[in-house]
Amino acid sequence: MSLIEVSDLRKVYKLGDIDVNALVDVSTSIEKGEFVAIMGPSGSGKSTFMNVLGCLDQPTGGRYLLEGTDVGRLNRDELAGIRNKKIGFVFQGFNLLSRTSAVENVELPLLYDGLSARERTERARRALKSVGLEGREDHNPNQLSGGQQQRVAIARALVNNAPIILADEPTGNLDTKTSVEIMDLFVKLNDEANITIILVTHEPDIATFSKRTIKFLDGKIMSDERKKG
Amino acid sequence: MVNIPSTIKISFRALRVNKMRSALTMLGIIIGVGAVIAMLAVGTGASRKIAEQISSMGSNLLIILPGSTTSGGVRMGAGTQPTLSMDDAEAILRESPAVAEVAPVLNGVAQVVYSHQNWSTGIIGTTPSMLTVRDWPLSAGRSFTDQDVKSATKVCLLGQTVVDNLFGDMNPVGQVVRIKMIPFTVVGVLAVKGQSAMGQDQDDTIYVPVTTAQKKLFGTSFPGMVRIIMVKARSTEDLGPAEKEINELLRQRHHIGQKQENDFTVRNLTQIMQTAEQSTKVMTLLLGAIASVSLLVGGIGIMNIMLVSVTERTREIGIRMAVGAKTWDIRLQFIIEALTLSLIGGIAGIVLGVSGSKILSALAGWATVVSPLSIVLAFGFSGLVGIFFGFYPAYKASLLNPIDALRFE
Known part of the structure; x- marks a missing residue:
């Protein structure tokens, strides 16, 4: 059984009178422990695909099995549970709560999992330490650099031991040096913790960190290549 | 969850x-x-x-004022003609079923002296029923009695303002004050009532038996005459009937013909206040x-x-x-x-x-x-x-x- 299995996935947006086909009959599967880069020009459907995989958006048609569960049959709150326990998100714009300390941001998924305050803080501090932010726990996002903010977001994605991390242009707002540091962190998480990482990017340099590259164009998968070795 | x-x-x-x-x-x-x-x-x-x-004025109150005199076609206003008498007051109480109490009033202003203090205040000559009509309890001593009224005794009740001005902190009951140089024994003190709706100090007053006022203080050429008659109806609903009964009774008693005007006025104060x-x-x-x-x-x-x-x-x-x-x-x-x-x-x-x-x-x-x-x-x-x-x-x-x-x- 694959970790992720999608078949004939379709997504249609209505923009006024025009129907925009963001995803057209996409079928693929992703195994546990893979590091996949999803590439394509803007409007190719790569972000839509990512949002559907992350249960942030609903497909118009097709089937999505996550660890064998048909996600299309779940209600809003069950989907929230999946996002909470199975998936960690890293966004281009970080999406941290402003005026809220790093440790409190990282605690957020645990809060909705109903953990006690002490356990939450302990795990959040451990997660921040693992991304190299020891000593910055009580800083607010606006007191941190872009790279540090993205590390906080990664710590938040890790804190509930989710098996999958979905990263949407995680280096889009960062300079090259910081981008490499963040990518090294993803590689380390993939190698050492066997976390499945799915990464959306339009930069070929970033895609080289991955083991598999799926290219999208006009809502369809154009190519699917695995790195040899 | x-x-x-x-x-x-x-x-x-x-x-x-x-x-x-x-x-x-x-x-x-x-x-x-x-x-x-x-x-x-x-x-x-x-x-x-x-x-x-309203409640300090006394509830369900009617006031009867004497009529106006007409001198050479000039009408002088209510109260200028002495037409109300003690007998009228007694007749109203006796014959009008809607009336609970009646108090005749003969009033005036006089200088009051105690020891070396003196004070000018309103003197009200009335009967003990006045205290009921105005819902006015005593704070000390006793009221004067119907017997006091009958024999025109020289006794008086003082309002708190008068007590404060003449006696200070002293207990006035049993003391003798002089009103127009005539000695009166203080038998009681009226409870504090405060300002009236019109802003008058209701406690600046002295009550004496109406007969004493007629004979000793404000003597007039009409024996038994009173200035106003205050009437307490049995209830708020009885105010209307009482007004009508009093009108009929007084017209009859004063021999007023069909086409003549009343020589008295009945005022419904409660109504005004309401x-x-x-x-x-x-x-x-x-x-x-x-x-x-x-x-x-x-x-x-x-x-x-x-x-x-x-x-x-x-x-x-x-x-x-x-x-x-x-x-x-x-x-x-x-x-x-x-x-x-x-x-x-x-x-x-x-x-x-x-x-x-x-x-x-x-x-x-x-x-x-x-x-x-x-x-x-x-x-x-x-x-x-x-x-x-x-x-x-x-x-x-x-x-x-x-x-x-x-x-x-």
């Missing part, structure tokens, strides 16, 4: 993080609640004061209406701030949903936030309203009464507005796809 304690924690944290916005939202509630409570307190206070004045009471009730309603408008405007303010502050947090809602917040986690967070703001703002508003009305009554001298109903009304309304408009945008946001909430600008 929604985790209530951690949701409460999330709400409190959110309120703390957005201190300025929380304070502004609360300010809207504070002003709304405070204004309504203070406004209604002023209105209620005014109408209660009028009601107190009209005044009515008008303050209208004023209270008016103040209440103005206050309701301010409450409404305050409510719209609360609504605005709530709508804006929750709508601008749509992205925050998106982030929370992305990391696993369920529908009711989101809704409950905003309900608790709104509830907390309303409660704290409402309580502060009550404090502001109550202390505001206290300050008003201290500075402007207005009587204010804070009614529990106004507190419940103001608090409840602004609370509901705050909760509804805090919850509604959050409710809408909680139904969005997480990605739409995240992308919300």
Whole structure:
């Protein structure tokens, strides 16, 4: 059984009178422990695909099995549970709560999992330490650099031991040096913790960190290549 | 399953993080609640004061004044002709079933002397029934009796103002004062009654038996004549019948023909006061209406701030949903936030309203009464507005796809 299995996935947006086909009959599967880069020009459907995989958006048609569960049959709150326990998100714009300390941001998924305050803080501090932010726990996002903010977001994605991390242009707002540091962190998480990482990017340099590259164009998968070795 | 304690924690944290916005939202509630409570307190206070004045005058009161004299075609105004007598008063009590008590009055102003103090005050010659007619108890001593009236005894009852001016702290009962140089024994002191509706000091007075007043103080050429007759009807409903019965009886007794005018006037003071009471009730309603408008405007303010502050947090809602917040986690967070703001703002508003009305009554001298109903009304309304408009945008946001909430600008 694959970790992720999608078949004939379709997504249609209505923009006024025009129907925009963001995803057209996409079928693929992703195994546990893979590091996949999803590439394509803007409007190719790569972000839509990512949002559907992350249960942030609903497909118009097709089937999505996550660890064998048909996600299309779940209600809003069950989907929230999946996002909470199975998936960690890293966004281009970080999406941290402003005026809220790093440790409190990282605690957020645990809060909705109903953990006690002490356990939450302990795990959040451990997660921040693992991304190299020891000593910055009580800083607010606006007191941190872009790279540090993205590390906080990664710590938040890790804190509930989710098996999958979905990263949407995680280096889009960062300079090259910081981008490499963040990518090294993803590689380390993939190698050492066997976390499945799915990464959306339009930069070929970033895609080289991955083991598999799926290219999208006009809502369809154009190519699917695995790195040899 | 929604985790209530951690949701409460999330709400409190959110309120703390957005201190300025929380304070502004609360300010809207504070002003709304405070204004309504203070406004209604002023209105209620005014109408209660009028009601107190009515009851201090004596309830169900009719006053009969003698008619006017006509001299050479010039009519001189009510009370200029001595037409009322002690016999009229007794006849009214005897023959009018709607009348409970009657007190004839012969009054005047005289200088009163005790020891080396002296004081000018109104002297009222009357019968013991006066105390019943005016619902006026004694604070010390006893009343004079019908026997005192019959034998024109030289006894008197003093109002508190007279006592204060002549005796200071001394007990006046049993002492002898001189009214127009004639010695009177003080047998009792009238309880404090305060100002009348017209602002007169009702305690600046002395009661003496009406016969004594006629014979010794204000002697006239008409024996048995009185200045006015005060009548107490059996009930408010009896005021009308009593007025009619007295009119008929006095016309008959004074031999007034079909086409002649009355030589007396019956005044229904209670009715006049009730009209005044009515008008303050209208004023209270008016103040209440103005206050309701301010409450409404305050409510719209609360609504605005709530709508804006929750709508601008749509992205925050998106982030929370992305990391696993369920529908009711989101809704409950905003309900608790709104509830907390309303409660704290409402309580502060009550404090502001109550202390505001206290300050008003201290500075402007207005009587204010804070009614529990106004507190419940103001608090409840602004609370509901705050909760509804805090919850509604959050409710809408909680139904969005997480990605739409995240992308919300």
